[in-house]
Amino acid sequence: VRPAASRASANGQVSRQSQGSRPSRDLAAARSAPALAASPCTEAVQAKKKSKPKPKVKEKTLSIDEDLLPIPHGLQCVICRDPFKDPVFTEDGHSYCRGCILDWFKAHDARVREFYDVPGNIAPSSRKMPPSLLAPMTQLPLTSRTLQPNIALKQAVEAFRSERPAEEARERERRQLLRKVEEVQAAEGNLKSNFNQELQSGYLSKPLTQEQLGQANVELKAAQEEAVKLQEQAVAVVGDDFDDLAYELEQLEDELLNQSAEELGLVRLPYHTEMPGQRPRFGRPRSQSA
Known part of the structure; x- marks a missing residue:
């Protein structure tokens, strides 16, 4: 029994606090209600960025691009933040869709049902009162739910919409x-991931590349040494042939000179012999008398 009494007193305190702060909460709810249903484009963009299946977003038949042409404040509903659709006014004098x-x-009505669903709220000792119906604009109590059509405002909204024939085309283009x-951003993300993978694979294959480079250097040095050997052998062979050719050329020159001198009777060459195996490497062979 004691916990029930304490709970009732606590509920009474909460009800008094809630009655004092309910207008501010309702005003905050009225201000947040348009923001919750404001931008389907933003929801669509966030849904496309996810990897999960893309949810289908219903497109408005008459969506307004506020960036291209702002909506006049007098033609905008305070709840949905869109131009009025079938505008009506309540007993407080303000118009809404x-x-x-x-x-x-x-x-x-849902808040009222929640209130009566709590047993403590309907107890005989409870002093709680059900929430009252407040106007969205003024947050004043509405004693009647009678709605009257606002014909003048409806005509003004229709005239405003008729001046924007390219509205749907601009929205579609946007x-x-x-x-x-979004496609470019997705492609950019794919390119970055591919580049990172290639860069990582390049780092992994770097030691193999250095090993191949070292083997190529060894093979290059061996080829250079072989080329040097071949060059030395070629120089040695060409040097011996050159010595033989030079000796034969000198012999031929001497014979021509001696033949010319004998024909003229100027010189008579002495007879000399050449010891085998003592031919000089360069020039004419020397005589034994010398």
């Missing part, structure tokens, strides 16, 4: 641009 104000009433931007 018929669908928006009906949803507002439904939300209030969504196409957003889609292209």
